[in-house]
Amino acid sequence: xxxxxxxQQSAALAAVPFVGVPPTRRRIRAPLHVDGARLNxxxxxxxxxxxxxxxxxxxxxxxxxxxxxTFTLDLFxxxxxxxxxxxxxxxxxxxxxSSASLKPILIGSHIDSVTDGGNFDxxxxxxxAIETARSLREQGVRLRHSLDVVVWxxxxxxxxxxxxxxxxxxxxxxxxxxxxGKTIREGIQLVGGDATRWRxxxxxxxxxxxxIELHIEQGGLLEKAxxxxxxxxxxxxxxxxxxxxxxxxxxxxxxxxxxxxxxxLAAAKFTVAVNDAITGEPGRQVATVGRLTVSPNTTNVIxxxxxxxxxLRDLDRAKLSRFTDTFERFGREIGAATGTAFAFKRLVDxxxxxxxxxxxxxxxxxxxxxxxTRQRMPSGAGHDAQEISRIAPMGMIFVPSVGGIxxxxxxxxxxxxxxxxxxxxxxxxxxxxx
Amino acid sequence: xxxxxxxQQSAALAAVPFVGVPPTRRRIRAPLHVDGARLNxxxxxxxxxxxxxxxxxxxxxxxxxxxxxTFTLDLFxxxxxxxxxxxxxxxxxxxxxSSASLKPILIGSHIDSVTDGGNFDxxxxxxxAIETARSLREQGVRLRHSLDVVVWxxxxxxxxxxxxxxxxxxxxxxxxxxxxGKTIREGIQLVGGDATRWRxxxxxxxxxxxxIELHIEQGGLLEKAxxxxxxxxxxxxxxxxxxxxxxxxxxxxxxxxxxxxxxxLAAAKFTVAVNDAITGEPGRQVATVGRLTVSPNTTNVIxxxxxxxxxLRDLDRAKLSRFTDTFERFGREIGAATGTAFAFKRLVDxxxxxxxxxxxxxxxxxxxxxxxTRQRMPSGAGHDAQEISRIAPMGMIFVPSVGGIxxxxxxxxxxxxxxxxxxxxxxxxxxxxx
Numbered sequence: 001x002x003x004x005x006x007x008q009q010s011a012a013l014a015a016v017p018f019v020g021v022p023p024t025r026r027r028i029r030a031p032l033h034v035d036g037a038r039l040n041x042x043x044x045x046x047x048x049x050x051x052x053x054x055x056x057x058x059x060x061x062x063x064x065x066x067x068x069x070t071f072t073l074d075l076f077x078x079x080x081x082x083x084x085x086x087x088x089x090x091x092x093x094x095x096x097x098s099s100a101s102l103k104p105i106l107i108g109s110h111i112d113s114v115t116d117g118g119n120f121d122x123x124x125x126x127x128x129a130i131e132t133a134r135s136l137r138e139q140g141v142r143l144r145h146s147l148d149v150v151v152w153x154x155x156x157x158x159x160x161x162x163x164x165x166x167x168x169x170x171x172x173x174x175x176x177x178x179x180x181g182k183t184i185r186e187g188i189q190l191v192g193g194d195a196t197r198w199r200x201x202x203x204x205x206x207x208x209x210x211x212i213e214l215h216i217e218q219g220g221l222l223e224k225a226x227x228x229x230x231x232x233x234x235x236x237x238x239x240x241x242x243x244x245x246x247x248x249x250x251x252x253x254x255x256x257x258x259x260x261x262x263x264x265l266a267a268a269k270f271t272v273a274v275n276d277a278i279t280g281e282p283g284r285q286v287a288t289v290g291r292l293t294v295s296p297n298t299t300n301v302i303x304x305x306x307x308x309x310x311x312l313r314d315l316d317r318a319k320l321s322r323f324t325d326t327f328e329r330f331g332r333e334i335g336a337a338t339g340t341a342f343a344f345k346r347l348v349d350x351x352x353x354x355x356x357x358x359x360x361x362x363x364x365x366x367x368x369x370x371x372x373t374r375q376r377m378p379s380g381a382g383h384d385a386q387e388i389s390r391i392a393p394m395g396m397i398f399v400p401s402v403g404g405i406x407x408x409x410x411x412x413x414x415x416x417x418x419x420x421x422x423x424x425x426x427x428x429x430x431x432x433x434x
Numbered sequence: 435x436x437x438x439x440x441x442q443q444s445a446a447l448a449a450v451p452f453v454g455v456p457p458t459r460r461r462i463r464a465p466l467h468v469d470g471a472r473l474n475x476x477x478x479x480x481x482x483x484x485x486x487x488x489x490x491x492x493x494x495x496x497x498x499x500x501x502x503x504t505f506t507l508d509l510f511x512x513x514x515x516x517x518x519x520x521x522x523x524x525x526x527x528x529x530x531x532s533s534a535s536l537k538p539i540l541i542g543s544h545i546d547s548v549t550d551g552g553n554f555d556x557x558x559x560x561x562x563a564i565e566t567a568r569s570l571r572e573q574g575v576r577l578r579h580s581l582d583v584v585v586w587x588x589x590x591x592x593x594x595x596x597x598x599x600x601x602x603x604x605x606x607x608x609x610x611x612x613x614x615g616k617t618i619r620e621g622i623q624l625v626g627g628d629a630t631r632w633r634x635x636x637x638x639x640x641x642x643x644x645x646i647e648l649h650i651e652q653g654g655l656l657e658k659a660x661x662x663x664x665x666x667x668x669x670x671x672x673x674x675x676x677x678x679x680x681x682x683x684x685x686x687x688x689x690x691x692x693x694x695x696x697x698x699l700a701a702a703k704f705t706v707a708v709n710d711a712i713t714g715e716p717g718r719q720v721a722t723v724g725r726l727t728v729s730p731n732t733t734n735v736i737x738x739x740x741x742x743x744x745x746l747r748d749l750d751r752a753k754l755s756r757f758t759d760t761f762e763r764f765g766r767e768i769g770a771a772t773g774t775a776f777a778f779k780r781l782v783d784x785x786x787x788x789x790x791x792x793x794x795x796x797x798x799x800x801x802x803x804x805x806x807t808r809q810r811m812p813s814g815a816g817h818d819a820q821e822i823s824r825i826a827p828m829g830m831i832f833v834p835s836v837g838g839i840x841x842x843x844x845x846x847x848x849x850x851x852x853x854x855x856x857x858x859x860x861x862x863x864x865x866x867x868x
Contacts, residue, residue: 054730055683116683116730116738156734179732219688236687240733249489249550249842252722252745253670254653254814257713259838264723265709271702279691288686289698290733292726296488296550298613299674299724299743299781300590300816301841304550309733311686347733380688382734404693407735408683 031369031427032139036419039131042075043418046111046127047119055116055409060154061180061187068111069191072126072151079134081149088164088201089153089193095133097146097433103209105143105432106392107132107425108150110161110384115179117156118411120401120418125214126151128422135426143433145209152384153191158348160184162384166391167202174198208392210359210432213385214425215396216413220404221377228420229367229374230398231360235386236284236313236378237320240348243270243331247340249296249304261339264294264303269338273330274310277323285314285323286380315352315378353386359395359432366427367397372420381406397424465803465861466573470853473565477852480505480545480561481553489550489843494588495614495621502545503625506560506585513568515583522598522635523587523627529567531580531867537643539577539866540826541566541859542584544595544818549613551590552845554835554852559648560585562856569860577867579643586818587625592782594618596818600825601636608632642826644793644866647819648859649830650847654838655811662854663801663808664832668789669820670718670747670812671754674782677704677765681774683730683738695773698728698737703772707764708744711757719748719757720814749786749812787820793829793866800861801831806854815840831858 049071050057050064058064072091076083081093094104109125129149136143152161157178163169174185174195188195217223222230247263271289278287292308310327314320331342360376367374377398385394399421402412413421483505484491484498492498506525510517515527528538543559563583570577586595591612597603608619608629622629651657656664681697705723712721726742744761748754765776794810801808811832819828833855836846 114730114735115732116735121685217688218685219690220693238687248839250838251555251652251815251840252724253672253720253747253816254651254840255720255838256653256655256718256814257709257720259654262709262722264726265705268702268705268709268723271699272706275691275696275699275702284690286687286689286691288696288734288736289702290686290728290735290737291731292698292728293731294724294726296548297725297727298549298841300722300745301548301550301724302722303724304842311734313687380690381685382687404684404689405682406685406688407732408738 031366031423032135032141032430034131034135034419034422034426036422039127039422040415040418042127043119043123046071046123050113056113056119057115058111058113059115059179060112060157061178061182061190065112066190072111075127075130076149079130080137081130081133085192086201087194087197088161089188089191090161090165090201091151093133093149095137095147097143099144102145103207104146104148105429106148106150106208106211106388107213107429108152109213109215110152110155112154112156114156114407116409117407118409120216120411120413121218121406122155124216124413124418124421128214128425131422132426132429145433147429154178154187155384159382159384159387162387164198165201165203166387167199168387169198203391205391208388210356210393211385211388212359212425212428212432213383213396214421215383215398216401216406217398218381218401218406220401222398222400223402223404225375227375228372228417229424231363231374231376232355232379232396232398233360233376234315234352234354234378235383236315236380237317237352238348238350238382239312239320239324239346241310241327242345242347243308243310244343245306245340247302247304247338250302252300252302255302260302262302263306263340266334266338266340267292267306267308269334270330273334274327277326283314283319284378284380285319287312287323309347313380317352350382350386353389353394355395356393359393362428362431363395363397363424366424366431369427370423372424397421397428465800465857466569466575466864468565468569468853468856468860470856473561473856474849474852476509476561477553477557480557484547490547490553491549492545492547493549493613494546494591495612495616495624499546500624506545509561509564510583513564514571515564515567519626520635521628521631522595523622523625524595524599524635525585527567527583529571529577529581531577533578536579537641538580538582539863540582540584540642540645540822541647541863542586543647543649544586544589546588546590548590548841550843551841552843554650554845554847555652555840556589558650558847558852558855562648562859565856566860566863579867581863588612588621589818593816593818593821596821598632599635599637600821601633602821603632637825639825642822644790644827644829645819645822646793646859646862646866647817647830648855649817649832650835650840651832652815652835652840654835656832656834657836657838659809661809662806662851663858665794665797665801665808665810666789666813666830666832667794667810668749668812669787669817670749670814671751671786672782672784672816673746673754673758673780675744675761676779676781677742677744678777679740679774681738681772684736686734686736689736694736696736697740697774700768700772700774701726701740701742703768704764707768708761711760717748717753718812719753721746721757743781747814751786784816784820787823787828789829790827793827796862796865797829797831797858800858800865803861804857806858831855831862
């Protein structure tokens with residue numbers, strides 16, 4: 001189907017008003033299906049929000065993020081899920097279950113983006129969760145558990161909404177400045193929370209029956225293996241370092257090469273050394289220098305200071321520690337060789353999060369019943385699911401990213417894969433409810 | 435003398451109004467001296483203009499630059515040099531000579547700074563030129579040649595004022611954006627020129643008897659050799675490249691190391707390769723990566739693009755060409771190895787400028803008569819003198835920079851060296867006049 005026809009058809013479907021169907025308890029034999037065209041139409045409409053010439057820019061607490069939340073709140077309402085915003089700024093909507101004694105099943109994701117990102121990282125899982133609840137209602141399926149749909153705030157800034165939700169947060173963290181330039185505290189107020197009472201939003205171990213999140217893979221493993229579904233085994237641990245390299249500003253023409261203390265040269269040597277170390281041994285570990293700023297950043301001045309970040313990830317905690325030591329040694333060695341000083345600051349330190357075998361089985365069984373090909377695999381990217389895994393059994397469903405691309409304007413997941421992922425989510429919820 | 439006493443004394447001296455002394459022609463036997471305390475007091479006062487916590491910020495066309503020009507115009511007036519601003523925005527003031535048939539001797543420098551720079555690079559030569567003219571007048575010395583004192587606009591942005599003055603400029607260049615964010619065209623208007631008539635300011639070969647510029651060395655050679663004066667043999671040629679490295683943005687956690695097109699890694703490898711090549715052979719060649727910006731510049735996104743600059747300098751034109759070829763080859767090789775594309779753009783290309791042997795002799799003889807130690811040496815930094823050398827015999831006087839530091843808040847030249855330099859300038863002008 002051509003894009004224009006698809007959008008017209010999608011818009012037509014999206015315009016059909018929600019009609020409540022009287023809930024009935026019925027035995028479900030065949031796997032159920034979501035309304036895939038409707039779900040894809042939501043994603044297509046959402047693509048316009050925060051779209052810029054360089055990609056989707058819906059960074060948390062920006063105007064585009066707020067517009068995205070407004071759009072999403074409408075989807076909750078159309079689904080009959082009266083949405084509420086908790087004091088931490090996360091959006092929740094509930095499909096009531098028949099048994100008040102059971103803890104709710106939680107499904108969802110986020111809708112904020114990175115700078116110059118794409119339209120699927122987050123929105124797919126958020127909208128599929130809303131569609132799952134709406135499909136259950138429309139198809140007259142009454143669960144025993146209540147089904148809570150959540151849209152976490154500010155995932156890309158370091159899973160802030162889900163960290164708040166498990167209480168892994170301090171009042172001091174509220175003053176940290178997010179990518180939008182606003183503090184977390186200001187952000188919470190902006191999105192309708194109440195930063196002074198964020199602890200009211202905290203959930204404890206046992207409050208949630210299980211958490212299931214659908215997400216794009218953000219890598220190329222499923223596509224390479226030509227598989228439709230990833231059953232996530234766990235989320236790699238992550239360390240973010242901010243490295244400040246201090247040299248000495250001097251004239252780029254009049255200062256002989258052997259009298260320099262060039263912070264940029266030191267930063268370049270460090271970046272190459274980090275890459276060599278990470279690629280120099282077998283394994284799936286990754287490290288990235290993604291952010292780097294130079295002072296004074298002038299063509300004819302030897303750089304006095306460079307601040308850069310290193311993003312290090314692996315499923316093995318011991319390996320994270322070992323590479324941390326290696327990077328710090330590089331700093332000492334390169335500092336000594338270039339007459340510069342390296343200072344390391346740990347910005348983020350998240351432990352690997354292991355998925356619940358039970359939830360993995362529900363996902364696996366659902367995918368099998370739907371006739372979808374699949375594999376178990378780790379997640380190289382961080383997700384809100386890693387936070388919720390601290391207080392509840394967690395599982396994640398991955399669908400392929402075309403070309404393995406994400407955090408990029410070219411991020412794309414095919415409409416059929418969107419539907420496969422949502423169908424697996426719907427049936428995994430039903431499996432979890434049994 | 436302690437700094438406070440020095441400043442008080444300097445201020446007192448500076449407050450003495452200019453009293454015109456009837457000009458008399460007299461034979462000068464001993465070397466003359468400038469009023470060194472007065473000159474140093476001007477520099478001390480000037481230090482407050484554009485001073486910020488991170489250094490002097492008087493980038494061309496900024497508010498601080500305009501304030502600096504106002505201060506400088508006052509010095510011209512106090513010296514009895516009725517200043518005028520030419521259509522290119524350069525400041526000129528004349529001490530009339532006795533012989534109308536002789537072309538003027540030109541002395542001067544600039545007063546704009548780099549970002550986070552110091553107080554001596556430019557102001558020393560500008561104020562010493564004003565002081566030279568004032569001393570001649572106060573000491574009753576009437577030259578045969580008129581003596582023109584010039585303060586060139588926007589030296590740090592690429593010797594813009596002096597390029598305009600020799601006509602090495604196009605109307606298209608007027609639209610280039612200077613460090614202040616303003617175009618050259620806007621800048622010329624701001625400083626009192628007339629961008630539509632900049633060609634009225636152009637000087638031709640033969641219009642100037644000679645040009646002499648006093649400047650801080652901006653390197654550590656004089657200090658290391660414990661010498662007081664540098665007699666500049668020439669100014670190295672300079673090439674500025676802007677290198678755009680295009681990779682592909684992707685998720686820093688989910689993208690395996692062997693599936694990346696990391697523009698920052700490519701930039702780091704290139705920066706190290708440039709340094710290795712430059713330091714890998716004998717000679718005084720220098721190359722610097724001073725400016726570097728990353729997109730999207732986010733911790734958890736593999737960089738899609740890096741734009742960096744290379745500043746390459748040497749007295750030997752052939753060597754500049756050879757290194758240019760080498761750097762472009764690095765781009766091809768590293769691009770192929772990292773899956774990125776390198777594009778090179780030549781921002782500035784200035785040929786080596788050779789000083790006039792006659793002017794070097796005048797400088798040398800004057801320093802000798804003053805009992806100052808000296809050596810002949812190249813200038814690694816670019817100067818307005820390199821432009822004026824295209825139309826007139828040129829010479830430059832260097833005085834030591836403490837620690838070889840310049841383009842830095844720590845840039846400093848001792849008060850005694852300031853006076854030595856100005857004394858040499860004064861006596862070189864007298865030698866040139868003979």
